[in-house]
Amino acid sequence: xxxxxTNSRRNFIKxxxxxxAGITIIPRHVMGGxxxxxxxDKLIVAGIGVGGKGQSDIQNFANTGKADIGFLCDVDDRRxxxxxxxxxxxxxxxDWREMFExxxxxxxxxxxxxxxxxxxxxxxxxxxxxxxVYVQKxxxxxxxxxxxxxxxxxxxxVVTQMGNQGASGDGVRKLxxxxxxxxxxxxxxxxxxxxxxxxxxxxxWPEHSNATVPSELDWNLWLGTAPYKDYVDGxxxxxxxxxxxxGTGALGDMGCHLIEAPYRVLNLNYPKDVQSSVGxxxxxxxxxxxxxxxxxxxxxxxxxxxxxxxxxxxxxLHWMDGGIKPMRPEELGPNETFGDGGNGVLFIGTKGxxxxxxxxxxxxxxxxxxxxxxxxxxxxxxxxxxxxxxxGQWVEAAIAGHGKKELSAPFEISGPLTETLLIxxxxxxxxxxxxxKTRENGDKYFEYPGRDVKMLWDTENMKVTNLDDVNQxxxxxxxxxx
Numbered sequence: 172x173x174x175x176x177t178n179s180r181r182n183f184i185k186x187x188x189x190x191x192a193g194i195t196i197i198p199r200h201v202m203g204g205x206x207x208x209x210x211x212d213k214l215i216v217a218g219i220g221v222g223g224k225g226q227s228d229i230q231n232f233a234n235t236g237k238a239d240i241g242f243l244c245d246v247d248d249r250r251x252x253x254x255x256x257x258x259x260x261x262x263x264x265x266d267w268r269e270m271f272e273x274x275x276x277x278x279x280x281x282x283x284x285x286x287x288x289x290x291x292x293x294x295x296x297x298x299x300x301x302x303x304v305y306v307q308k309x310x311x312x313x314x315x316x317x318x319x320x321x322x323x324x325x326x327x328x329v330v331t332q333m334g335n336q337g338a339s340g341d342g343v344r345k346l347x348x349x350x351x352x353x354x355x356x357x358x359x360x361x362x363x364x365x366x367x368x369x370x371x372x373x374x375x376w377p378e379h380s381n382a383t384v385p386s387e388l389d390w391n392l393w394l395g396t397a398p399y400k401d402y403v404d405g406x407x408x409x410x411x412x413x414x415x416x417x418g419t420g421a422l423g424d425m426g427c428h429l430i431e432a433p434y435r436v437l438n439l440n441y442p443k444d445v446q447s448s449v450g451x452x453x454x455x456x457x458x459x460x461x462x463x464x465x466x467x468x469x470x471x472x473x474x475x476x477x478x479x480x481x482x483x484x485x486x487x488l489h490w491m492d493g494g495i496k497p498m499r500p501e502e503l504g505p506n507e508t509f510g511d512g513g514n515g516v517l518f519i520g521t522k523g524x525x526x527x528x529x530x531x532x533x534x535x536x537x538x539x540x541x542x543x544x545x546x547x548x549x550x551x552x553x554x555x556x557x558x559x560x561x562x563g564q565w566v567e568a569a570i571a572g573h574g575k576k577e578l579s580a581p582f583e584i585s586g587p588l589t590e591t592l593l594i595x596x597x598x599x600x601x602x603x604x605x606x607x608k609t610r611e612n613g614d615k616y617f618e619y620p621g622r623d624v625k626m627l628w629d630t631e632n633m634k635v636t637n638l639d640d641v642n643q644x645x646x647x648x649x650x651x652x653x
Contacts, residue, residue, distance in 0.1 A: 222250025225284030291316035315646035321586030333585035337530025356522030366513035420466035421492035469493020
């Protein structure tokens with residue numbers, strides 16, 4: 172088996188090198204020219220990560236009636252079981268590299284719904300083969316990866332979409348129309364908040380683990396690009412989100428769904444500076460815990476965005492997670508729901524305020540009585556099916572071919588959005604960066620250079636200019652072979 176896996180990896184690397192040299196496997200609908208469909212008249216989709224969210228993704232593609240699920244891939248047979256049962260004609264693989272090597276000529280598009288740390292290598296390999304890609308949020312684990320995928324979408328001319336369904340919803344479009352109609356003036360401050368995480372964070376990695384890897388799970392393939400560690404119970408399938416080696420914390424999980432709204436309404440791009448504070452964890456009465464492998468239990472991040480064509484000045488965006496919320500606006504009644512209860516977005520303009528919930532849903536002007544009293548003309552086209560139409564939009568665009576149809580979250584948009592979340596994470600991670608020092612008497616102590624620092628971001632060069640210690644997190648080293 173080890174010999175077969177080695178050969179598989181060697182052959183895949185060889186085929187990828189050929190692609191880089193200019194030999195590209197072209198999807199059937201592209202070979203036939205504009206408007207040409209595959210022989211089945213449907214988009215043939217290969218799914219990587221087909222349990223949980225991945226299962227619902229491929230089911231939604233199939234529900235359009237315009238896509239067939241031809242191939243399934245998952246490192247965990249338990250997670251894949253439902254999809255295998257629903258798509259019995261689909262061929263099943265455990266290693267996505269083997270699936271690409273053997274089946275690349277037989278599918279048109281790839282859906283990626285794996286843990287964050289493997290998104291980029293899977294999506295980029297698909298694009299290099301000329302495949303359209305749908306990738307769950309956040310687009311990538313690292314800033315460097317997000318920039319690479321954004322550039323690759325243009326280079327390989329494939330249809331791309333990130334899985335933040337709210338980008339296709341009516342709510343964000345309604346917020347844009349209200350703002351363009353000058354109902355709240357020019358926004359200068361935005362608050363985004365979430366009750367996530369709902370998984371463990373701010374905890375130490377188990378020092379010793381006697382856990383046995385389930386027979387259905389290929390642990391080595393699950394780790395993928397991440398450093399090798401022994402298997403521990405409880406990490407799969409969900410709690411990996413709280414560990415920096417695999418996840419991106421509450422920001423990665425919910426940021427794309429919440430910051431999407433201000434990004435679209437205000438035409439935001441990359442932030443120019445970021446600062447943060449995090450909730451402390453104590454191991455005893457007098458000592459703060461130091462667990463740099465794990466995301467903190469809560470955080471408050473403040474980002475400054477440069478003035479855009481939609482604003483009169485820089486915009487300050489506050490991100491809050493772990494149950495932290497901004498002060499309730501005075502225009503909101505004492506018993507009215509703030510956001511959607513657990514999550515929300517608040518826009519503060521020079522003439523008024525507006526808010527929404529997750530995905531930009533339930534947009535409201537403040538006071539909320541204004542919402543039903545105000546009417547503005549529809550300016551932006553709606554996506555058929557709203558948020559649920561996010562899947563069909565990608566399927567139809569992929570069938571039509573690159574550049575033929577508009578998408579709500581192509582990598583040109585979702586790449587910079589993802590980078591913004593990951594820049595915020597730089598500040599969060601920077602708080603726990605420490606350096607050992609020695610006093611004159613020989614005593615050892617630690618300095619934390621990232622605390623109380625406003626990090627200045629150089630977008631072009633993808634680096635923090637005034638705290639080099641955090642630049643190690645912009646681009647990580649992959650495990651050998653990945």
